[in-house]
Amino acid sequence: MKRMVFTVLIAVVAWIGLAPASAQQRSAAVMLEAANQKATLEGDLPGAIKICREVVAAFNKTDRTAAATAMLRMADYYEQLRDPQAPKILSEILANYADVTAVAAAAQARMSNSATARMICEDCADPMGSISADGRVMLTVEPYFRNGPGGGDIGVRDLRTGTLTPLQIDGTGQSLVGFAMFPELSRNGRQIAYLWGTSNTTAELRVIGRESKSKARVLLRQEGSPFVGPLGWLSGTSLLAFRAGADRRVELLKVSTTDGVVTPIASLGWRLSPPPGKIIAPSPDGRFIAIEALPADPPAEIPGRAWPWATEQIFVMPAVGGVESAVTSGAGAKRWPIWSADGNFVLYTGDVSGAWDLWAVPVREGKPAGAPILVKKAIGEVRSLGMTSTGVYHYYEGRTGVFRSTIAAVPASGPRASFDAFVGRRPMWSPDGRRVAVNRDRADGSLAVVVRTLATAEERVYTRPRILNLPFMWYPDSRALLVLARDDEGQTWYRLNLDNGQFEKLALQPSGAAGALTLPNVRAFAPDGRTLYVAGILNGSTVQELDRIVALDLSTGATRDLFRLPVERASLPRAAQQFALTISPDGTRLGLLFSDRQLEQTRLATVGVDGQGYLELTQPFKAGNLRNKLVWSRDGQWIYLTTTPASAAVDDDLHRVVRIQAGGGAFQETGIEVEGLESFDVNPDNSRLAYSTLRPEGWGQLLWALDVAAILRSAK
DSSP states (O other), X not given: OHHHHHHHHHHHHHHHTSOGGGHHHHHHHHHHHHHHHHXXXXXXXXXXXXXXXXXXXXXXXTOHHHHHHHHHHHHHHHHHTTXXXXXXXXXXXXXXXXXXXXXXXXXHHHHHHOOOEEEEESBOOOTTOEEOTTSSEEEEETTSSOOSSSOOOEEEEETTTOOEEEOOOTTOGGGOOOEEEEEEEOTTSSEEEEEEEOSSSEEEEEEEESSTTOOOEEEEEEESOSEEEEEEEEETTEEEEEEEOTTOOEEEEEEETTTOOEEEEEEEETSSOSSOGGGEEEOTTSSEEEEEEOSSOOSXXXXXXXXXXXXXXXXXXXXXXXXXXXXXXXXXXXXXXXXXXXXXXXXXXEOTTSSOEEEEEEEETTEEOSOOEEEETTOOSOEEEEEOTTSEEEEEEEEXXXXXXXXXXXXXXXXXXXEXXXXXXXXXXXXXXXXXXXXXXXXXXXXEEEEEETTTTEEEEEOOTTBOSSOOEEOTTSSEEEEEEEETTEXXXXXXXXXXXXXXXXXEOOBSTTSSBXXXXXXXXXXXXXXXXXXXXXXXXXXXXXXXXXXXXXXXOOEEEEEEOSSOGGGSOOSGGGEEEEEOTTSSEEEEEEEETXXXXXXEEEEETTSOOOEEOSOOBOOSOOTTOEEEOTTSSEEEEEEOOTTOOTTOOEEEEEEEETTOOOOEEEEEEEETEEEEEEOTTSSEEEEEESSOBTOEEEEEEEEOHHHHHHHO
């Protein structure tokens, strides 16, 4: 900021000292420099555009060079914002400023050597999805579309109408057994290949018909590793696929969809990190494969956080295996390869210029046939999703945004009364009602504990390595928090002393080797500060069937089975999204909220901490994602939870916050409905509710379409 002020000040002083004849020219120069500083130093592109518009308005008649230059700058700023106004500005320069030859030539070059992307949607893209050859549909998977508790399904989204049709694969939704990933549509649009994961050690390559409720066929099953899946179709009856064993070395395969015959193509070792997803692509004729990988196989697996992206290159090899050719070289990362519609180019994103641009390298018979050409400048950190048969490139752009917590009045009346909103997620109210603890993302990707004093908005930040993203639980004296973090031994519970910022190590989270297999994100913290109640998994279950509540002694690490859910095995919840726990303020009873999969309804009950006296508080009802959505009020009178409004569509993810007397009865409304509710907590006097959502402010899953056919034709 100081540099900007100083630069502008020098320019203004110089302008004041000049003769009146050049006053307007210098004023335009000062304004253009101010726009440049605002864009480059402050990162305020809309502010820079505003200044440029002022230059055009002020100097359009008296200094056309300045006005045209301002227009060209505006086009550049709009392009950085991925705003479709950029080409309109360039066209206006060519139409109205042809006499300013240098600027008009620059605009013409921009129009000739760059393409304009069309945004299809701001909230539908999926980095694991794929686009059909005709560009009409996109395949998407959970959690990039919402399909009720558990999810795991594949959806077919019509890109013309925006409608989405879930396939309703067996084992998804309420009957969750596994998750589908990396769906690939066949060339005739009738079949879908996908990865089906059922655990951390088992995965399958499957094919299913495009119609809802089709029967899937298993082509390849991988034991000991969750990495096996499709990379694209080589022909109408064969898939390009990958698999990786327990050592995570990646192997490329050709898999027949008619008889399941597997033909090895090549071993890539540790040159890429599984699952490879969209970084390997077959050519349109199925003869070659483009690969994003390290130039050489490292001597050992490289951890994901240490992956040397900047040394990756793009390689092409025959689809039958054999010698590969590097089609890129030099400094900078090269990512997300995809073939042009005619198979004559491999497109990729690269940061050679310091920004992420879209490039295309000509390829003939699997070998580079010329220097890469720039297709689109400053496209951003995007992912390739598909190329249509007419040459329209589709890509994904994710905008992370900022997570905020909101405090609202209970009950809400009229427009919801909001007391406060601040950065952070998963708010938990202190027992004394004075503070709220939230999770907050840091710039380096780590997580911080933030405690906010509500009366003053003062915040204290506490950090340690590898804090896990769960709601932090308060000790009864409001002076400490229970925090889960990862260390060399595994997931470990810590007591965070808020007075001195020290993390005191407690017990390991039971993970099977240390005791019962449990889920730490389904838990209730006893008011004695010594016992944690967590959801446990059925002994010997090959899938995640939650059948019990386990008591963990935080001082000794000892566990004991407390209670078994009184339902048949077919009704047991199979994910953290289908189970929630809370505890009464006197520590004598637990509240349970769990999905009955067989009934396809949700049950609400209480049980004593001795495992006796199970009592259902109401009839089963409809509710969505249950995790972190059950709160016992601190006066002991109420249990707060969420239900699904009767008017909600399947993919609305709409949560209605209600409460019920702790002894049972009818639901009472709070007046609060939140889409994408992540978690909530209630203050001690039941007058306010703090909550966060799954969607951060400014978040987006953008799908773009870019017609590259003309540019690539001109480059031949």
